[in-house]
Amino acid sequence: MKPIDATDTTYKGRFAPSPTGPLHAGSLLTALASYLDAKAHGGQWIIRIEDIDTTRCQDQWSQAILHQLDFYGLRSDQEVVYQSKRLALYQNAFEQLQKFELIYPCSCSRKQIQHYLENQTQQAKHQPIYLGPCKTQAAKPHQAWAWRLRSDVAVSLWQTKNSLPPNYFNQKNSHILWQDRLLGEQSQDLIHEVGDFVIKRSDGLFAYQLAVVVDDLHQGITDIVRGQDLADNTARQLALLSCLGTSEKVLPIWRYYHCPLVLHTDGEKLSKQNGAQALSTTENPLIALNCAALQLGLPTQALNTSLAAALNNWTLNWHQKIIFEKIRPTQ
Numbered sequence: 001m002k003p004i005d006a007t008d009t010t011y012k013g014r015f016a017p018s019p020t021g022p023l024h025a026g027s028l029l030t031a032l033a034s035y036l037d038a039k040a041h042g043g044q045w046i047i048r049i050e051d052i053d054t055t056r057c058q059d060q061w062s063q064a065i066l067h068q069l070d071f072y073g074l075r076s077d078q079e080v081v082y083q084s085k086r087l088a089l090y091q092n093a094f095e096q097l098q099k100f101e102l103i104y105p106c107s108c109s110r111k112q113i114q115h116y117l118e119n120q121t122q123q124a125k126h127q128p129i130y131l132g133p134c135k136t137q138a139a140k141p142h143q144a145w146a147w148r149l150r151s152d153v154a155v156s157l158w159q160t161k162n163s164l165p166p167n168y169f170n171q172k173n174s175h176i177l178w179q180d181r182l183l184g185e186q187s188q189d190l191i192h193e194v195g196d197f198v199i200k201r202s203d204g205l206f207a208y209q210l211a212v213v214v215d216d217l218h219q220g221i222t223d224i225v226r227g228q229d230l231a232d233n234t235a236r237q238l239a240l241l242s243c244l245g246t247s248e249k250v251l252p253i254w255r256y257y258h259c260p261l262v263l264h265t266d267g268e269k270l271s272k273q274n275g276a277q278a279l280s281t282t283e284n285p286l287i288a289l290n291c292a293a294l295q296l297g298l299p300t301q302a303l304n305t306s307l308a309a310a311l312n313n314w315t316l317n318w319h320q321k322i323i324f325e326k327i328r329p330t331q
């Protein structure tokens, strides 16, 4: 894997949609926030199509998403990256994890794991989540298996490897802590709340967690701006980062900004699954952009403003927000 230059902190952000359907108002909010954050920092904004899960993603949606982003004036500063074309990188990372015995094959079905957890004794409830037989025994060779990361080893690696400023990233006990620019300090007990998580699925596909960490590392991403529904993946990704950066003394500092979600009237997150409407590519783009901007606390633009001028104005507004953040860092 490409050596990590952790001293290079030139802003590089990404927007990483999964092509399981067209973009909707919720995805536009994230795309706009990540775009403005990159531009306001004088950085680069890169589109990454997360089409690793070939059972759910379709090329027609990748094309539709790129067309929608283009229509809203949000264009990648580098060639668009497709996860489906980067399997060799993920395989390389997988082999590295295997070499250091940080992962193990697990042939338990979800049902078996559920059964196992339900039958844990009270005392065992304080043990790491999922201490199923696969962790200690070789998985049965004829069964399909998934590969899980040893969360306890990953957390101890995180604790020993991490040479980052303590006020930015910190750790105590088995909790992984991180600062979110919007949400403030966040923490998760990876071992007891999440357990050993899958990095390669039993159908042979690399899991989202592995692909996203490999890509963020490999692409030299410095800033992750994404929806708040993804915030609880962060500890998993930091732990995985410390496992993949095994030869690095200093790990890259990823800054996080988890944006608010656009909700349905019933309070549910707007999503493709619950029938969110596709973003229009025929009406004035400023109509949907104004909605997203309002939710991000930015002023709306007159509908006869040019798209370029509107994005530029919002970049200036966002820049003011960043300055304010620096004067009053997250609580």
Ligand code: GLU
Pocket (backbone or CB within 6 Å): 016, 017, 018, 050, 212, 225, 226, 230
């Ligand atoms: N592909 C993910 C999604 O569409 C986003 C992943 C990320 O930003 O880390 O929800």
